[in-house]
Amino acid sequence: MNRLILILFISIGAFAGCTSDEIDDKGVDLTNISYDPQPYDVELPDYFPDLYSPSDNPLTYDGVQLGRHLFYDPILSADSTMSCSSCHEPGLAFTDGLATSTGIDGIAGRRSSMSLINIGFFGNKLFWDGRSPSLEHQALQPVEDPIELHETWPNVERKLRSNERYRELFRKAFGIEYSGEITKELAGKAIAQFERILVSTNSRFDRERQGKTFFTSEEQDGFDMFFDDSGSGLPEAECGHCHNFPLFTTFEFFNNGLDSVSSLEDYEDKGLGEVTMYRFDNGKFKAPTLRNIELTAPYMHDGRFETLEEVLDHYATGGHPSPNVDPLVAAAGTRNLSEGQKRSIIAFLRTLTDTSYLQNPDVLSPFN
Amino acid sequence: MNKLKIFFSILIVGLLFSCSDSDEDSSPTITVNYKAVYGNNPLVLNEDVWFFNDETMTFSKLNLFISDLTLKGQNGDQLLSDVEFVTFETSNRTEDGAAEGMSQTFDAEVGDYNGISFGIGVSPVLNSLPPSEYDSDHVLGQFGAYWAAWNSFIFSKTEGMIDSDGDDEPDLAFVYHAGADKMYRVKTVNTDISVLDGEEVEIDVIIDYKRVFGEMDDHIDILNNPTFHSPQDTALAELTQQLPENFLSAITVEVQ
Numbered sequence: 206m207n208r209l210i211l212i213l214f215i216s217i218g219a220f221a222g223c224t225s226d227e228i229d230d231k232g233v234d235l236t237n238i239s240y241d242p243q244p245y246d247v248e249l250p251d252y253f254p255d256l257y258s259p260s261d262n263p264l265t266y267d268g269v270q271l272g273r274h275l276f277y278d279p280i281l282s283a284d285s286t287m288s289c290s291s292c293h294e295p296g297l298a299f300t301d302g303l304a305t306s307t308g309i310d311g312i313a314g315r316r317s318s319m320s321l322i323n324i325g326f327f328g329n330k331l332f333w334d335g336r337s338p339s340l341e342h343q344a345l346q347p348v349e350d351p352i353e354l355h356e357t358w359p360n361v362e363r364k365l366r367s368n369e370r371y372r373e374l375f376r377k378a379f380g381i382e383y384s385g386e387i388t389k390e391l392a393g394k395a396i397a398q399f400e401r402i403l404v405s406t407n408s409r410f411d412r413e414r415q416g417k418t419f420f421t422s423e424e425q426d427g428f429d430m431f432f433d434d435s436g437s438g439l440p441e442a443e444c445g446h447c448h449n450f451p452l453f454t455t456f457e458f459f460n461n462g463l464d465s466v467s468s469l470e471d472y473e474d475k476g477l478g479e480v481t482m483y484r485f486d487n488g489k490f491k492a493p494t495l496r497n498i499e500l501t502a503p504y505m506h507d508g509r510f511e512t513l514e515e516v517l518d519h520y521a522t523g524g525h526p527s528p529n530v531d532p533l534v535a536a537a538g539t540r541n542l543s544e545g546q547k548r549s550i551i552a553f554l555r556t557l558t559d560t561s562y563l564q565n566p567d568v569l570s571p572f573n
Numbered sequence: 574m575n576k577l578k579i580f581f582s583i584l585i586v587g588l589l590f591s592c593s594d595s596d597e598d599s600s601p602t603i604t605v606n607y608k609a610v611y612g613n614n615p616l617v618l619n620e621d622v623w624f625f626n627d628e629t630m631t632f633s634k635l636n637l638f639i640s641d642l643t644l645k646g647q648n649g650d651q652l653l654s655d656v657e658f659v660t661f662e663t664s665n666r667t668e669d670g671a672a673e674g675m676s677q678t679f680d681a682e683v684g685d686y687n688g689i690s691f692g693i694g695v696s697p698v699l700n701s702l703p704p705s706e707y708d709s710d711h712v713l714g715q716f717g718a719y720w721a722a723w724n725s726f727i728f729s730k731t732e733g734m735i736d737s738d739g740d741d742e743p744d745l746a747f748v749y750h751a752g753a754d755k756m757y758r759v760k761t762v763n764t765d766i767s768v769l770d771g772e773e774v775e776i777d778v779i780i781d782y783k784r785v786f787g788e789m790d791d792h793i794d795i796l797n798n799p800t801f802h803s804p805q806d807t808a809l810a811e812l813t814q815q816l817p818e819n820f821l822s823a824i825t826v827e828v829q
Contacts, residue, residue: 255709432722455717483666485619532732532746536800
């Protein structure tokens with residue numbers, strides 16, 4: 206009989222313990238908060254591609270709002286001093302104005318912060334070296350990078366689950382029932398949604414395209430050279446091959462002749478080659494969008510050029526020789542662009558400036 | 574009782590087998606293997622091949638569109654695909670990969686066909702619309718393959734470097750991009766193709782890039798014209814004829 210009572214007590218204890226653990230794992234019940242996802246529409250000109258969203262992460266108003274909070278909140282960093290926006294400032298087309306970015310420990314990275322403008326049109330191969338297959342994946346990386354936010358995702362999840370505001374935001378964005386369902390995957394999805402609305406479509410170039418304004422003759426010359434309009438009688442600058450209309454990138458990777466190397470193994474930063482392990486990819490980097498290029502100095506993956514004039518000077522020489530320099534970059538060096546022609550191309554590049562996205566309150570910090 | 578169990582067991586096993594049979598996809602398929610070669614050898618990207626005289630060349634980028642891939646039949650044609658993007662960027666990084674090439678498989682209808690045809694480039698119907706008119710995951714939804722100055726997709730990209738003086742250092746970049754409707758060509762090959770129920774037919778489409786640039790006595794002068802990407806360039810008007818014609822003769826088809 207005593208043995209029976211003992212077993213009974215052990216069983217009750219086990220049940221009680223189990224129930225208690227389950228409640229701890231689940232966290233706070235959030236079902237009293239409404240969940241009513243509404244699609245977030247982004248208006249695009251008809252000459253733009255579709256804004257890609259994966260089927261398991263459609264753009265919703267509340268998803269964007271959650272992503273916006275996470276993007277600007279230093280809660281993602283180990284010492285609560287930096288957020289995504291520290292290296293991606295809205296006024297600088299979501300770059301940081303530095304040659305290479307510095308994380309919470311004051312350690313400078315080896316590459317420049319990339320603009321997030323129109324990042325939603327990039328389906329895959331994100332970062333300068335293409336190592337990330339999606340925005341959802343990319344958004345997770347800086348948190349645990351020791352030279353960026355230097356935090357751990359389990360710790361971030363713990364902070365978010367214990368934060369009343371985030372419990373509500375996650376519930377509204379994804380319909381979770383308990384705070385314990387807040388995960389890094391959902392955080393990545395929300396940040397990706399926010400990044401997808403960072404759209405620039407209202408530059409002078411766009412207005413000219415839509416018949417609302419005209420280029421100056423200098424800008425038109427720059428346009429003709431940029432896109433190799435042979436009918437203009439001006440030299441072909443070969444820019445549009447890698448920076449094609451309308452996003453001013455082809456999403457591809459190129460060796461644009463930044464370094465003179467005799468062997469493919471000699472690149473200090475191997476770029477795409479570090480990811481693919483294919484030696485002919487060494488020294489190749491993603492062609493960034495040129496939309497808002499005026500705002501994103503310094504230029505190149507390592508910020509080596511301070512000005513657009515330096516960039517044009519580089520391309521006008523055909524870049525430095527190397528076994529895999531892109532043929533189009535090498536070809537550009539044979540065009541003998543005059544100083545005036547280079548100025549015209551820069552004048553055209555400035556027509557790609559557009560800060561109207563800053564008028565959208567959804568892209569700005571919710572903490573100001 | 575045991576007999577009843579055995580009966581039901583046999584019945585269930587029989588049903589399972591009959592299910593498997595009926596579910597099996599017996600429709601035939603056509604697998605098209607696109608292969609890039611240089612002369613008689615698989616073309617490996619970034620490896621030297623002999624060009625002409627003392628010159629060697631390496632190819633760094635090879636791609637092209639194929640449109641309206643069609644089996645020709647006396648009782649009617651069968652369209653396998655309206656457009657495909659053929660790129661050798663991944664497959665041709667090694668000799669083994671280059672030998673295999675890039676493959677695509679299509680469902681087909683049973684029948685005896687007497688030929689195959691396809692367009693080299695993007696057919697005028699499809700080429701009349703820009704990438705924004707196609708879904709972003711469609712092969713024509715890629716803006717990097719469109720040239721707004723021509724209002725055309727870039728039908729083929731052939732890029733690389735030439736060592737023109739034989740010192741083992743590439744010294745001249747070449748870029749040949751074809752596009753615009755006037756450079757579209759249709760290749761038709763008369764050959765018997767029997768498509769049988771449940772079977773796969775393999776067809777090799779072989780592109781000899783040596784012939785793309787012509788024969789020894791009549792080859793495209795890359796040294797003097799290293800860049801061609803404007804079908805409107807009157808100075809290179811001859812190339813708008815020669816390059817697509819060369820593609821036409823450089824492509825052969827073999828039914829396995």
